[in-house]
Amino acid sequence: MRSCYDSAHNKQHKTCVSNELNPLKPESGAGAPRIYTRAEHGISRANISEHALKVLYRLKDAGFRACLVGGGVRDLLLGREPKDFDVATDAHPEEVRSLFRNCRLIGRRFRLAHVFFGPEIIEVATFRAPHDSFVDDGDADGAAEALIEDGRIIRDNVYGTIEQDAWRRDFSINALYYDIRDFSVVDYTGGMDDLKQGVLRLIGDPEIRYREDPVRMLRAIRFATKLGFRLDEATESCLSRLGDQLLDVPPARLFDEVIKLFHAGCGLQTFEALRHHDLFGRMFPLTEEALSHEEEGFPITFVANALRNTDERIQSGKGVNPSFLYAVLLWEPVRHAARRFMEEGEAELPALQHAGGVILSRQARHIMIPKRFALPMREIWELQPRFEQRLGARALRLLTHPRFRAAYDFYCLRARSGEALAEGCEWWTRLQEVDEAEQRRMVEVSGKKPRSRRRRRSRSKSSGNA
Known part of the structure; x- marks a missing residue:
């Protein structure tokens, strides 16, 4: 499996490279999506959680559009076993809750529906629109709202279409939709080609997207090392320059992000990549x-x-x-x-x-x-x-x-x-x-207490960190 940190690294850039081929807004040249029929991809319902299928079918039968999206689709296409299954739909959170008695709405910054099946949770998100497309529609529950301060998303509940939702996701390989209506894969951003080429590409202008949510820099490193993908030039070029943005992320949020980084089975490679891009020291300056x-x-x-x-x-x-x-x-x-x-x-x-x-x-x-x-x-x-x-x-x-x-x-x-x-x-x-x-x-x-001292070439066998 390839790694973007094996052998020679791409030359470190001092300024961000503009990703002109990947505008954030559809009107900037997105066009119609590429539809991959059931015969053109390898996703089988046999590999999808029965609970996720139940959510998808119930939403479809109620007249809503419902798709698997994100890491679950990505992993199924790569032949990996997904860790979880997320659903995207044009149903609003309250409408999702009305269909499932085992549903709970969560989040203020990003309102979601969680449908519970014992220990398994199926997360259902409403299609989001670009943050600057908000129009006050008088929605009393405040669901359609966006709040951006200094370029950073504070609240993100502007609902839109599947096309708008695709273009505002973070990476192209996470913007693929498995449509339960005809079992096709819908691709607006070129994610299927990036999967085939082993490329991790941020959708839109990297500097804007990283400033919206600096944790995306950590996600870029995590996905690249986990999947063995290389970061494309635009996605990688401004990581070091924008690293100080991590200082503005709430300290409580970074606790969980660090666990995701180092408990994915490639912690050592992630550690080396974070240090290579001057991100580790932004989180652990004393270390x-x-x-x-x-x-x-x-x-x-x-x-x-x-x-x-x-x-x-x-x-x-x-x-x-x-x-x-x-x-x-x-x-x-x-x-x-x-x-x-x-x-x-x-x-x-x-x-x-x-x-x-x-x-x-x-x-x-x-x-x-x-x-x-x-x-x-x-x-x-x-x-x-x-x-x-x-x-x-x-x-x-x-x-x-x-x-x-x-x-x-x-x-x-x-x-x-x-x-x-x-x-x-x-x-x-x-x-x-x-x-x-x-x-x-x-x-x-056992004799006298040994005097502790450092030795360069000592050897021992550790039994782990249970």
Whole structure:
């Protein structure tokens, strides 16, 4: 599978390249859509969720137009299993709710209908029109409204046609519609050709679209790495220049976006791409600063090793935890801050506690981490010194700590990166494998507490980040 970050990168542009072939408004040259009949594409209803089909058919039978759209259509055309199925329709949210008793309307910025079938949710969105096409129609419920401040979309509830909806979506490969009326694929923006060529292309002028919603820059990186596509020149050229727009995104919103970036099975490649385009440092400036320095003449590899480990777990179907991810991403600034506090006279554990509080507080200016994740993060960090204590009952008690497994995985990743002693990880791995009698023997004869030091070529086997 191709990657836009393999081998040589496209030359970095200092200014945005205008995408004249992809105007946002249909009247600028869109023309009629390309219709791909059932015989011309590979989508089968057998691969579509029965609940999504139920929503599509009920909307159609009620006289509305209903289509699958977005990532579900894209993945079906690529032969992938979709993660979810989204529906677009000319029915307004209230009309959708009247057809489904199991429906709930959500959102203010972007009003949607969620139709619930047990654990599965089918999201239904009304076709949207361009933001500047709003006309006050006296709609009492305020559904037809758009609000843009400084080029950024604050509310987006201007309803329109399927054609208008296609041209205001973000990427061409996400603007393909599977029409339940005749099982065709409707393409207004050239998305089918881009799918065949492995190109990720933003619809419309990139600078305008990125300023409307800066998170689109992160989505561009995520889709390119996830699909193995290359970014076209216009889509890529102004990423670095507009990166500061991310500073205006609400910190709470970026928390979930980071999880999407790094929990898609290609976290290491995503990390490298974000750094290549100067976007990672806009979200994690303290980590970027720490990574810009070498230690004892060698680059810091902990984050890269941890993300590689996370990718392996996801690809093998194992669970991953947001707390562990964020603990990894912030460990370098925490470790450096703790070292400074220790040099000022604090003991190791109080220094780690102090550092954790300071770094989380400063990081919250960029990404807000909820307490339910921040507390486990701090426990993972604060348990690290205890892995250097292998004598007596204290070592055995650590095995029963509720955060032991995550902290142990973290410790072994540190060992793999040369930050902790490899034999320490091996010792704790063996302690978990032997019976109680052998465990007691190990903690009695393990010897003096080893002195922690960095080693370049240590080797250990981490068991993951469950």
